[in-house]
Amino acid sequence: MTVEQITKVVYDAIDDKLGQDISILNIGAVSSLCDYFVIATASSQRQVKAIADNVEEELTKHGIEPRGKEGYDSQVWILLDYGDIIVHVFNEENRGFYNLEKMWKDAPYVDIDTLA
Structure with a gap:
């Protein structure tokens, strides 16, 4: 599988x-x-x-x-590291607090429909 196909599986x-x-x-x-961050609330x-x-x-x-996996104990921000893809699942409060999109503001957004 390509990294784009894996990203689509993550999104789905x-x-x-x-x-x-998302x-x-x-x-x-x-x-x-890495290639992609997938961030969700x-x-x-x-x-x-x-x-x-x-x-x-x-x-x-x-x-x-x-x-690697981080955050399963607190369950407010779980990070899954798949090498080329890092998945961040936040609760609402922590998503706003850490604001990864702002921290990585120079990284372009990807439309899921453009991935294979």
Whole structure:
């Protein structure tokens, strides 16, 4: 699978669990950290975990496992590191506080419909 196809699987897994305000940033355009950030908001800690679990489950079906996971204890911001893609699932308060889109303002947004 291409990184774009994997990003689409991530997006769909978040959308399936009713993640809100899903943003895809092309971090690769401004940094060598990774290719994409996928950022989403959940309405509760329970939903944060459910979304992250679904992303992990869907990618595992394709033989893709995370390199790292952070935030499962607090469930207010879970980060899943897939190397080329880093997934951030926030509760509403922390999404606003950390505002990754502002921090990475030079990274262009990606429209999900343009991904393979």
